[in-house]
Amino acid sequence: MRRALLLVAVLVAVAVAGPLLAPYGPVTRFDDHLHAPPMPLRVDGRGLYTVPLRLVDRLEQTFAEDPGQRAGLPWTTPAATPVLLLGADRLGRDVFSRTLHGARASLGLALVATAGTLLLGALLGSWAGLAGGVVERLVLKAGDVLMVLPVLYVVVALRAALPLVLPLPAIVAALAAIFVLLGWPRIARGVWVIVRAEARQEHVLAATALGASRWRVMTRHLLPACQGYLAVQAALLVPMFVLAEATLSYLGLGFPDGVPSWGTALSDAATISAMTRAPWTLAPAVAMFLVVLVTNVLLEPARERHLSGAARSG
Amino acid sequence: MVGLFGYFWWGTRSVEPPPEEIEKVASPQRGGVLAAALRSEPRSFNRLVSRDYATQLFTLLTQARLVRVNMVTHELEPWLAESWTSSPDGLVHTLTLREGLQWSDGVPFSSADVAFTFAAVFDPAVKSVLASSLEVDGDPLTVTTPDARTVVVTFPHSFGPGIRLLDNLTILPKHKLEAALTAGTMANAWGVTTPPADIVGMGPFVLSQYEPGQRLTFARNPHYWRKDERGIGLPYLDGLVLRIVPDQNAELLGLQSGELDLTQQQLRAEDYGTAREMERAGRLRMMEAGVSLDPDVFFFNLRPAMWAKDPRRAWLFSDTFRKALNHAVDREAYANTVFLGAAVPVHGPVSPGNKMWFWPDLPRYAFDREKSSALLAELGLANRDADAFLEDAAGNEARFTLIHYRGNTSIERGAQVLKESFERVGVAMDLVSLEPGALIERMLAGNFEAIFFNYVATDPDPAMQRDFWLSRGSAHIWNIAQPTPATAWEREMDALVNQQAAAVDPAERVRLFRDVQRVFSEHLPAMYFAAPRVFVAVGPRVRNETPGVTRPQLLWSADTLALAAGTASTSR
Numbered sequence: 001m002r003r004a005l006l007l008v009a010v011l012v013a014v015a016v017a018g019p020l021l022a023p024y025g026p027v028t029r030f031d032d033h034l035h036a037p038p039m040p041l042r043v044d045g046r047g048l049y050t051v052p053l054r055l056v057d058r059l060e061q062t063f064a065e066d067p068g069q070r071a072g073l074p075w076t077t078p079a080a081t082p083v084l085l086l087g088a089d090r091l092g093r094d095v096f097s098r099t100l101h102g103a104r105a106s107l108g109l110a111l112v113a114t115a116g117t118l119l120l121g122a123l124l125g126s127w128a129g130l131a132g133g134v135v136e137r138l139v140l141k142a143g144d145v146l147m148v149l150p151v152l153y154v155v156v157a158l159r160a161a162l163p164l165v166l167p168l169p170a171i172v173a174a175l176a177a178i179f180v181l182l183g184w185p186r187i188a189r190g191v192w193v194i195v196r197a198e199a200r201q202e203h204v205l206a207a208t209a210l211g212a213s214r215w216r217v218m219t220r221h222l223l224p225a226c227q228g229y230l231a232v233q234a235a236l237l238v239p240m241f242v243l244a245e246a247t248l249s250y251l252g253l254g255f256p257d258g259v260p261s262w263g264t265a266l267s268d269a270a271t272i273s274a275m276t277r278a279p280w281t282l283a284p285a286v287a288m289f290l291v292v293l294v295t296n297v298l299l300e301p302a303r304e305r306h307l308s309g310a311a312r313s314g
Numbered sequence: 315m316v317g318l319f320g321y322f323w324w325g326t327r328s329v330e331p332p333p334e335e336i337e338k339v340a341s342p343q344r345g346g347v348l349a350a351a352l353r354s355e356p357r358s359f360n361r362l363v364s365r366d367y368a369t370q371l372f373t374l375l376t377q378a379r380l381v382r383v384n385m386v387t388h389e390l391e392p393w394l395a396e397s398w399t400s401s402p403d404g405l406v407h408t409l410t411l412r413e414g415l416q417w418s419d420g421v422p423f424s425s426a427d428v429a430f431t432f433a434a435v436f437d438p439a440v441k442s443v444l445a446s447s448l449e450v451d452g453d454p455l456t457v458t459t460p461d462a463r464t465v466v467v468t469f470p471h472s473f474g475p476g477i478r479l480l481d482n483l484t485i486l487p488k489h490k491l492e493a494a495l496t497a498g499t500m501a502n503a504w505g506v507t508t509p510p511a512d513i514v515g516m517g518p519f520v521l522s523q524y525e526p527g528q529r530l531t532f533a534r535n536p537h538y539w540r541k542d543e544r545g546i547g548l549p550y551l552d553g554l555v556l557r558i559v560p561d562q563n564a565e566l567l568g569l570q571s572g573e574l575d576l577t578q579q580q581l582r583a584e585d586y587g588t589a590r591e592m593e594r595a596g597r598l599r600m601m602e603a604g605v606s607l608d609p610d611v612f613f614f615n616l617r618p619a620m621w622a623k624d625p626r627r628a629w630l631f632s633d634t635f636r637k638a639l640n641h642a643v644d645r646e647a648y649a650n651t652v653f654l655g656a657a658v659p660v661h662g663p664v665s666p667g668n669k670m671w672f673w674p675d676l677p678r679y680a681f682d683r684e685k686s687s688a689l690l691a692e693l694g695l696a697n698r699d700a701d702a703f704l705e706d707a708a709g710n711e712a713r714f715t716l717i718h719y720r721g722n723t724s725i726e727r728g729a730q731v732l733k734e735s736f737e738r739v740g741v742a743m744d745l746v747s748l749e750p751g752a753l754i755e756r757m758l759a760g761n762f763e764a765i766f767f768n769y770v771a772t773d774p775d776p777a778m779q780r781d782f783w784l785s786r787g788s789a790h791i792w793n794i795a796q797p798t799p800a801t802a803w804e805r806e807m808d809a810l811v812n813q814q815a816a817a818v819d820p821a822e823r824v825r826l827f828r829d830v831q832r833v834f835s836e837h838l839p840a841m842y843f844a845a846p847r848v849f850v851a852v853g854p855r856v857r858n859e860t861p862g863v864t865r866p867q868l869l870w871s872a873d874t875l876a877l878a879a880g881t882a883s884t885s886r
Contacts, residue, residue: 029734034651060587165744252747257745271584272588273566273582
């Protein structure tokens with residue numbers, strides 16, 4: 001659980017601090033550097049530096065290093081001399097900066113949606129487990145219905161039902177609401193199983209016999225038993241929602257074109273020419289891959305523990 | 315000048331057919347099958363009822379017209395009609411059909427087929443999409459056929475382009491379709507499930523197989539009438555395959571692998587580099603066809619009802635606002651960023667590619683941010699809350715929503731550049747990308763604030779585009795199909811366009827069209843920024859291509875396309 005919380009904390013830090021580290025704004029364009037390749041950092045006696053690029057052929061988008069020229073790190077070099085550590089995209093925007101700016105939108109949305117999904121799933125799952133009867137059947141059946149729906153079509157339909165143009169906070173809220181709506185059943189079912197098992201424990205039976213309210217039993221005795229499960233789910237949901245945002249933005253249903261996110265950046269790179277001649281524009285995909293990879297590596301022990309625990313109890 | 319405008323001279327004269335010379339590479343080879351891509355499937359094989367591009371291309375390959383507009387020279391050429399004469403008033407045109415023509419099934423062709431086609435087009439039960447294009451001021455052309463080789467077409471009103479109008483009309487086989495027309499089922503004839511053998515034509519190819527979702531396969535029309543200068547029957551190709559390839563990325567890969575032989579439409583700017591690399595590797599040849607006739611167009615919704623209750627009406631609906639935005643755009647930088655420099659800046663709907671009608675002295679709005687800001691200030695827009703954008707006196711932000719095509723990369727890039735350009739003068743523009751169908755639906759319903767898309771004109775002659783210029787036109791995109799002109803300047807433009815279309819003197823037509831462009835430029839109902847240079851690519855075995863700037867850039871002359879010697883036997 002500690003690893004999961006640490007991972008979420010790291011992702012929050014990246015979302016908050018990422019744009020602060022970006023050397024250029026997300027829409028700053030360098031007209032003579034469309035699809036310019038990355039400018040690697042070099043070292044000599046005077047420290048780190050890069051070699052500026054000059055445009056050779058605009059139509060073919062070929063560049064050459066300017067021998068004898070030298071530029072420092074992008075944070076210290078005048079904006080007129082672009083230092084593009086990860087190259088430029090089709091509009092001459094710094095891919096490194098846009099990846100950092102995109103982290104805020106992509107991770108921010110994923111974190112908000114994860115929090116909402118966990119909250120709703122935990123509440124409904126524990127309520128169903130504790131109440132039983134009609135409530136239990138209703139919650140579980142509703143979850144089942146949502147889980148068998150074709151997710152992409154539902155998302156497309158829900159997004160299409162919203163106005164074409166929304167302010168950015170409204171877009172984040174709308175996308176998060178859609179993710180929560182489709183994500184809670186899985187959490188609720190897991191919490192329900194744990195609550196059902198936990199409700200038979202002696203300390204819970206004792207609390208109930210002593211007259212504790214349902215709310216108290218739920219918050220003091222049952223939900224704490226779900227902490228580990230929820231923490232692991234949180235760390236799994238974040239990358240899932242990052243990918244969901246990328247998919248929706250790629251389809252034009254997520255963030256609008258002007259908002260830098262990993263999904264919109266990948267949408268910009270979605271031509272065969274961009275992928276083969278300017279593969280650096282896929283940097284946001286690498287960022288997403290890292291999020292998923294790190295999540296899986298960090299959570300593998302926790303997952304193993306859950307599996308072995310389940311096997312023992314089974 | 316005489317050469318330039320010569321074909322608009324409508325005095326009584328006889329037009330001699332130009333020699334049937336097939337230009338370009340000497341001695342093209344006969345034989346072989348060529349493969350190209352098709353983005354979407356045809357909705358029908360009946361051009362009378364379907365206007366989608368796939369149907370148009372199918373018709374181009376399998377059918378023929380009385381006269382043809384050459385896509386390279388834009389001049390009118392004799393086709394099924396070998397010559398014609400026109401009356402002094404330009405109303406009556408007598409066409410003489412070529413002798414000995416046959417349909418692809420061997421049945422003789424005659425003027426009765428022409429009369430039948432006119433009857434089908436104007437039959438109310440057919441509801442033909444071609445009917446309005448064969449009318450002048452709402453009245454249809456009439457046709458009589460004194461004998462088997464003579465067709466007399468009478469125009470209801472004077473019309474400058476004359477029989478150029480007939481380039482729209484595909485001649486249909488009476489012996490195959492008369493029963494359908496009589497039974498009132500013509501609109502359903504030649505659907506996509508019709509057996510290929512039932513579809514006959516006068517074009518260079520006949521459909522031999524249609525595999526939905528896969529390909530259309532064409533074979534040489536054994537009765538095609540055209541021959542090259544050596545007397546060899548065209549088409550050179552034995553056959554043609556159109557593979558259904560919905561995605562332009564896949565088309566490029568197909569070209570790279572040799573599965574396809576030519577690009578179906580112009581290359582995207584971002585593919586120039588890839589194509590050049592492939593050219594250097596000998597996998598294709600890339601060529602420039604010229605400057606596009608159809609620059610991307612940006613326009614606001616100018617329907618008064620749209621803005622009646624909108625608090626932004628005072629400035630968003632005004633000419634001054636549009637002029638301010640025009641001054642805010644650096645067209646050179648736009649061309650460099652959006653088209654990688656392979657474009658020319660334009661200031662109106664007629665690009666330099668339209669050599670006949672381009673007016674280089676059209677009044678312009680030079681890139682000048684200070685002037686732009688001054689014009690916005692005139693409208694009462696000022697930055698009142700110290701953010702990045704202007705507001706009017708009531709506090710409404712200078713902001714609007716632009717809808718643009720999704721998937722069209724030059725439009726997507728252009729929209730981003732415009733957004734940034736407008737933001738530099740304090741005007742915010744929200745971008746929404748939509749599928750083409752959804753965008754057109756909104757445009758027709760008037761449900762938009764501004765649109766940025768590509769409008770494809772059917773003919774460079776403005777009189778053939780009156781749907782765009784006239785206020786009652788269905789392509790008067792900023793305020794479609796007005797019962798009466800909504801503004802004084804549109805009324806003035808209507809009068810000028812009608813005069814221009816009716817004039818028969820070429821110089822007079824040019825003068826009048828410049829007046830039309832002047833009014834257009836003064837009020838800017840639509841804005842233009844750059845016209846791309848059109849590049850196309852063909853595989854290494856393709857020969858004798860004659861690329862034009864409008865689509866289909868290469869297949870418009872499919873009968874003269876050929877394959878290199880020694881490659882014709884390759885199976886497709």
